[in-house]
Amino acid sequence: MSNRVFISGMGVVSPAGWGVEPFRLARTAGQPLLRQELTGVPGRPGYLVFRVPPLSPRPAYLSHARLRRSSLVSQFAVGAAFEALGDDRTRIQQGELRLGVIAAVMSGGVNYSRRFYQEVLIQPSTASPLLFPETVFNAPASHLAAVLGCTGRNYTLVGDQSAFGEGLALAADWLSQGLVDRCLVVGAEESDWLTAEAANLFDLGPTSEGAGALCLSPEPQPIELTGITSPIPYVTGTPTHSNLPEIPADDPTVSLAALRPVLGEGFAAAGAWSCVAAIQDAADQPGRTVWAQLHGSNHQAIGVGFRSVPSTRPSR
């Protein structure tokens, strides 16, 4: 089994819109997107956060029974995943390809969690049983598997922005072990007043929401995953912001900080967006590895490298 891993597709849901192209345009423009105010406690000022614009017309897949009452984080995850899967989705649903699913989240279904707990605090006996199941971290990955009919491997990883990089490493392991034919890695988050309140304590700037997804394949594609660095955990409590030692000094990089002014702080989704941005940069520099440096906010730093491979078929 070859140890090489390629990117067969990518998807983005972000405050710029639903799709990789709006993300690219927003990144190129470099201007902060519109923000909306979220309020939590009556009489107190709210927080300005970046929101994903509603999708119009609403695509058919969001009418799936599993998504009807799902939280936004699940819908974002599915939206990004479907874009990343592209034509492979049909082959997966027909059982021709075994798909692994890995989701990375930091806050996960925070909106339903906050609402459910507030109901508990008022009167636990009337807290809604419709909300509680959506509070589990693996709800987005579960819904995604259900919509695709995938009964194979499905993990949800919890962490900061670096969790998306961990997910890519795990996906590469599953591919190299022959456990799956494709592996989808999704980073997703949703906005909530509670998250904004927490982020405000750390001067992280306006929070954001959305998802990013990469589909990994062992079959040659125009973009190759070239490396994932050893993570540097913040055991001493001090996040590092220096270049990661395993990244060659001359290689171009994309940082989380570069996207933040345009898209806000998207936590696990931002880890995914940075990788998509690195892929877009790599496509413009054939033969060079471009690294997404995921200096997470409170866990670890990890680097993910991508390279454009000139001799493969055109990208979708």
Added chain:
Amino acid sequence: MLFPRPPHSGSPRRVLVTGAGIITALGRGWTEHAEGFRQGRRAFRPVRSFPVSGQRATLAGELDLPPHLPPSHLSPRDEARLDRAARMLLWAAHEAWTQAGWTPDDQPLPLVLGTTSGGMSLGEAFLRQACLPQPNRRGQATRVVHYQAQHQALDLMKAFQFHGPTTIIANACASGANAVGHAFELIRHGYADRVLVGGYDALSQLVFAGFDSLQALSTTHCRPFAADRDGLALGEGAAVLCLEADSFARSRDAERLGEITGYGVATDVHHLTQPQPDGLAALATMTAACAQAGITPEQVGYVNAHGTGTPLNDRAEAAAINQWAGDWAPHLPVSSTKASIGHLLGAAGAVEVVVCLQALRGQWLPPEIGLDHPDPLCRFPLVTQPQDQAFTHALTNSFGFGGANASLVLRR
């Protein structure tokens, strides 16, 4: 580099358990648990950690945390910030680490943890304080940071002075089993010589109220696989394992507590919270785990069932065990230790691996005392009395919300 991995040649490596730590409502440590599980002791009481008076159920496997923490490299300031879940994790890790005889060194040591809630009690406290009419930010930053599971991982690294890649798996109630399975695969495929792995979860008001809202909690007492079962009981605790490649453990003459030989994982896409009635995903994981272990159901001497005590879970799991074991089912002892300590959610899979290791080493089966009327769906014998048994292989099941299913096979 996490990728590309150095090429590993040769056959998959054997994975030994050389340290195990456990803390639950039954007590603290290997010996106390071995005695408790062997006798089928039950450890439930009215919940004291948070108010439950407005709910259908009031009992849980709640533990009394020791007033102090085990010795570690955490400062008093660090220790003061640990929530209940982190303290449980630290106790279990200390026992495992000490038992394995590990010492800090410069080599990266992967850490794999399974949890559903991390430091949820801190998250709850954050929300309660954030919603006060007059904002009070005192302590809020600490609550945000320590609520998150990645911080509990960092605390462990600091406590035992190691570093390495961390993987935190949140696959609902299969998290602990998935964590052990992932650690098993890291060693088996040559990605690491040793891995520290565990599962942990503390009782929290949100989760307790959540299961209560679903009417999944027993209002009497939890009795998995009973014909008249009426729900699960929640519990809390942690279990941590030191896993090593066989060659690595032998090179340092480490004592082996047992061996992990098989791991199966599948996703049930039937419903977010309900299993497919025939237990097809469970059947797939048991079949895959045994295939990897190179054994047949006839060679399995004991199944530690997921066995939550809810009508739907136990029916689906019974169907899966019946089909998987086939003609061997009437000879296959099965029990659920959730009857003793409750459902530990993200900790359950790791805790139940420790139970299986204890049973394999002691050659006994953990009973469900007081199970008088087994569900006739169960074609397999349920262990209802303390029982000695010679056996070599055990299988443990873990299933969770979202359709997360995992099975592990252990060898004596």
